[in-house]
Amino acid sequence: MNRFLHALLTRDWKTARVAHHAVIPAHPPRYGRLQRPLQRALTQALKSLGVSRLYSHQAQALEKIRDGRDVVVATPTASGKSLIYNLAVAESLLEDPDGHALYLFPIKALSRDQLESLHQFFRAIPGPKPFSADVYDGDTSSYKRAKIRKDPPHVLVTNPDMLHYALLAYHDKWQSFWSTLRYVVVDEMHTYRGIFGSHVAQVLRRLQRICRHYGSAPRFVFLSATIANPAELAERLIERPVQVVNEAGAPQSKRHFVFMESESSLSGLAARIAVLAIRGGLKTIVFTQSRRMTELVHMAISRSAPDLPPRVSSYRAGFLPSERRHIEQALANGRMAGVVSTSALEMGIDIGGLDVCILVGYPGTVMTTWQRGGRVGRSGRESAIVLIPQPDALDQYIVHHPDAFLESRFETAVVDPENEAIVKAHLPCAAAEIPLTREEAAGWTEARRLALEDLTRRGGLLQSEDGTRWFSPSARPHRNVDIRSVGPSYTILAPHPSKKGAWIPIGTNEGIRALKECHPGAVYFHRGQTYVVRSLDLEKRVVHALPKDADYFTWVKSEKETEILEVLASRPCANFVARLGRVRVREQITGYEKKRLFTQEVLDFTPLELPEQVFETVGFWVEIEEAVADKIRRAGLHFMGGIHAMEHAAISMFPLFALCDRNDIGGISIPFHPQLQKSAVFIYDGHPGGIGLAARGYQIVEPLLEKTLELVEGCSCEEGCPACIHSPKCGAGNTPLDKTACSLVLQYLLGRRPLFEEAASLTVEDPWDAVPLEDEPAPEPRKPAIGFLDLETQRLAQEVGGWQNKHLMRVSVAVLYDSRTEDFHVYREDEIPDLIGRLRELDLVVGFNIKRFDYAVLQAYTPFPLNSLPTFDILEAVHAQLGFRLSLDHLGEKTLERQKTADGLQAVRWFREGAWEPLIRYCTEDVALTRDLFQFALEKGFLVYEDRSGNRLRIPTPWNLEKMLGK
Known part of the structure; x- marks a missing residue:
């Protein structure tokens, strides 16, 4: 490793250079202690496997699982997460040998890899017969599947796809398994985001529904790479509270992180660094951001080092299962010294001890970077991660801000379980498994209920005569739901190498991506070979591609x-x-x-x-x-x-x-x-x-x-x-x-430059003309409830370009007097949604210039049309009566002998000074003044004003409250 690093850091790379070299020091382990010791059999098993103590996060997670909690463990790669759920399941099986557990992994390769570790652990537990475990996936023979269904193992290892297509769809064949299911382990939880995560959320809801039907209530154990919101993601996947463990106690060996800069071909530079590492005896993995780059790097390695191709391979999605399995085994047993992969190998498949990770392009997230970097340096060995940025904005930002990256927080994983298209795809599946009922639908979100109604209208679900149950018109709608996409999948065919006229599949693509990458004339790369697409059949979703030695690639517009x-x-x-x-x-x-x-x-x-x-x-x-x-x-x-x-x-x-x-x-x-x-x-x-x-x-x-x-x-x-x-x-x-x-x-x-030139003298009043305003009909009231509203802003009109831009002035504080509670309610900017919710509950909202000003400012905070609220604007009514406007201050002084204590200009100053007490007091006084003027007008039938000659005159107010309330 030292020789490799010295060469990497000191060599003249011509069109590339080392931009930053960070050394991440090793840190020692932190151990934890269980409140109740493990059973002797498990202690002996751990000892035989070389484990004498549990790390702190392992002990903490196991305690929470013992307490019957759903748990998510979000710690770095190679921190011993699998031992947590294996211990929990084994402890449960020692207490109840008739119980079962379900292990879910996102890819088949990971399922089979983990099965070997599980067998090793179970064999180490003393006893007459080890607990059983088996894989049930698309590669399992029909004979083996029937045997597993008849006598399920203690631990069934599968993936979400198989759970969806086979286990839930044929749940009646698994009755003994569901009724005694104690744990569901969901590994690599961070992969269940986006479309895939939205599908898996629906699959896990259906799983829980099946378990309730058979009388079980399994606990969920989630394992994840480090992300910003592990609890939120887990809870969105299963709609239940989840406990988090995210402080890792596992040790970490010394790591080097080298940031490169390149002005030439990325694939060529990556190939040269990979060859340097492999010839130095270091097992190397190269991660790329695309299938095309994977093939380009593989081709560059083959051309620059003709002796290495037998020991280096590309690896990506779109390969056939047999190809992927062969490459994984060759890496694990040492026959292969290097691999060039897309994200397909970033998860914890055991591919042997790796030393160097080369990232061709920033992986896109902090989490993924460390997830891929975590594939090297296991077993305490020193390791190196080399990042070669693409000529891409995010890549260049990372390379030029390496410290910001190294010190940055992990990103948020986003999933939307309420995606309409996905909910509509899974409801028929759920109904085919067990009819949906009105009782369970009553507890659903509005989005799911609307999807149920729409499916019923369109015939996607059939409703019982009494309207209490829903059935699927198809016995097996599952086969039409691809849980990894929402678009149609296309099969890519190439000529058979030995059978003339025959075609064989070489990959797949999906949705609009297929149109962009597999259109007629497109160049398609596969394992170092270039193909040119001859035809794209949109109806049959088939792509025919011919091998061709192309020195170009294609890009759609x-x-x-x-x-x-x-x-x-x-x-x-x-x-x-x-x-x-x-x-x-x-x-x-x-x-x-x-x-x-x-x-x-x-x-x-x-x-x-x-x-x-x-x-x-x-x-x-x-x-x-x-x-x-x-x-x-x-x-x-x-x-x-x-x-x-x-x-x-x-x-x-x-x-x-x-x-x-x-x-x-x-x-x-x-x-x-x-x-x-x-x-x-x-x-x-x-x-x-x-x-x-x-x-x-x-x-x-x-x-x-x-x-x-x-x-x-x-x-x-x-x-x-x-x-x-x-x-x-x-x-x-x-x-x-x-x-x-x-x-x-x-x-x-962002307000870094003044968008609007401030006027020489800042004024507060809105200079509107005397155009008569049309009355707006008030909607039917729900119950008598009147609110009086006023608000102050963060900015003056001149600062946002004039009164036509009131939507940019922003609220500093709003005050609402509610006649139901006879209280003043104060709202700051972050509480405006609560204010709008309360306004919508009122039968009448009263304000002074509320329609033209307060609502215009508030409208920026909500899509709800505020002018549709039943509203009485005192200024609007006075203007309609007199033909000109009067200020709130003038009416208050002449009618009630009360004056305003400040103005909008002072209110903005208070906000900027953080003087909340006088600001709120001033706004509250304006609301009280508006309320009292309104009540005076209703009781006396007039308000008072003074003309320019000093005459005190009445303004008739033939206002009818019952009419305002729609009575």
Whole structure:
């Protein structure tokens, strides 16, 4: 290792250099003690396996499991997590030998690998006969499956796919297993995010339903890599509270993390470093970000070191199971010294002791980086991780901020169990297993109940005559539900090497990705061989590809547009409003470019005629005021290029906040959106129905834009490059882009630059004209309840460009007097959703200039149309009577002999000084004044004002409360 590191750090790599070398020191183990010692048989088994003491996290987790809790253990790779659930299950079986456990692993290779470890552990437990364990998956023979069903082992090892297709679909054949199921172990929980996680959440709900049917209530044990929200993710998967253990006590050997910079081919540099390590006797794994890069690195190793190909292989999704199994075994027994893999090998398959991990491209998340890096350095050996960044914004950000990466928090794993398309796919499966009932549906979320109603209307579910039960029209709807995607899967066929006219499968692809990567003329890579797609059959979902020695790759171009279907949430942020909603995205692939390998030189463009892709999803968007566009245009910059660059850069920074990759999210920048009547940048979930990423983006939109600005301003290029604003998936070919405009747009949006010039004298009143206002009919009341509302803002009108931009002024404090409780309720900005909820409960809301001002400010916080609330505006009524306006201060003084104690300008000052007490007191006094004027007008039939000649005059107030309340 020392020789390798010395060569790596000191060699002249020509077009590459070492940007940073971090040494992560080893740390010793921390042990824990159980309150009740393990049974002697388990102590002896551990001793025979070389385990004398439990690490602190192992002991802590085992105690929680013993207490009957559902538990999630989120600790680093190789920290001994599997021992936790094996001990818990073995302890349970020693007490009740008739019990069972279900182990779920995300991939078959991991299932079989863990089975060997489980057998070894069970054999070490003294006794007449070891506990049984077996794998039940797609590779299990039909004979073996029948045997397992008839006599289930103590531990059944499988994957979510098999649980969905075989175990739950045929649950009646597993009755003895379900009725005695004590534990469900869910390993690699962090992989159950996005679409896959949303499917698995539904599968686990169905599993619990089956268990209840057979009288069991198993405990769940989740194991995860380190993520920011392990409890939240586990609880969303099973809809139950979960206890967390995330402080690891396992030791860690010394690690080196080397950050590289490269100006040339990534595959070539990765190949040279891999050859250096392998020839130095170090077992090496190279992780890439794409199937294409996997094959390019493998080809580069073969060309630069002709003696190594027999000892190095590529490994990725799309390989046939037999190919993957052969490679895994060759790595484990030492016949193979290196492997080039996509994410397929990042999980804990035992592939022998590895020493060097080369990351070709930042894996996209902190969690995944350490997960892949954790594949090396086990058994106490010193190890090295080498990161070679792609010419990509996120990669370059990481390499130029290595300390920020090394010290950063782990990301949030996002899953949406309520995805409409996925819920509708699984409800018929659940009904086919056991009919759904009205009683259980009563406890569901609204989204699931709506899905049930829609399926019933469309015939996807059949309702009983009495309306209390639902049945599936198909006996086995499971086979039509692919739990790893929401799009159709395509099979890629190539000519048989020896049978003329015959075709064999060489891989698979799915959804719109298949159209982008397997269109006619596309170059497809497989295990070092290049193919060119001859045909794409959309109906049969079959791709025919011919082998060809191509020195280029292909990249599609497309056009997109979006339509807002429903606004779900809204809030003001600095100089913009952010909204979350359901959107419809249309994408039309227009053609593809041929680009030369390694140099990416564009060779030509070929048009394509493929069907338009339309899907509904969830997105968030940043609304950009016309004032921003004016500023950019007056500066002589390209506004569309600026917001287009902002879209690219924001998407590239998104994985810093949530576990995702580029294929999970999409974006559209629009200089004028007809529904919004202004420009906007949309970022949306790239899967129908949404998977929760847009909702996460809406929550962190300001930090996201801050990181985006940091990226753009920190890049040394002049006009934009792949390290900041270029996107490798841009359907418009990265045109137009304007880096300077992007930086300015972000500065204006975030308030770094004043968007509006402040007036010479700041005023408070809204200078509206005397145009008569139309009456708005009030909806039918629910019960007599009147609220009096007033609010103060964080900013003055002149600071947001005038009164037409009240939606940007933001609330500092709002006060509501509720006639039901006769109390004043105070709301700060983060409590505005509670205020809006309370307003919607009232039969009447009363305010002074409430419709034109208070509601205009509040509307930025909610998609609910506030003007639809039953509202009485005193200023509006006075204006209708007199034809001109009077201030609240004037009416209060002349009618009640009470004056306002301050004004809006002072209120803003108090907010900025953090003087909450006088601010709240002032707002409360205004509410009390509004209430008392209203009550005076109702009782006396008039209000009092003074004209310019000093005459005190009455304003008739023929206001009828019952009429206001709709009675």
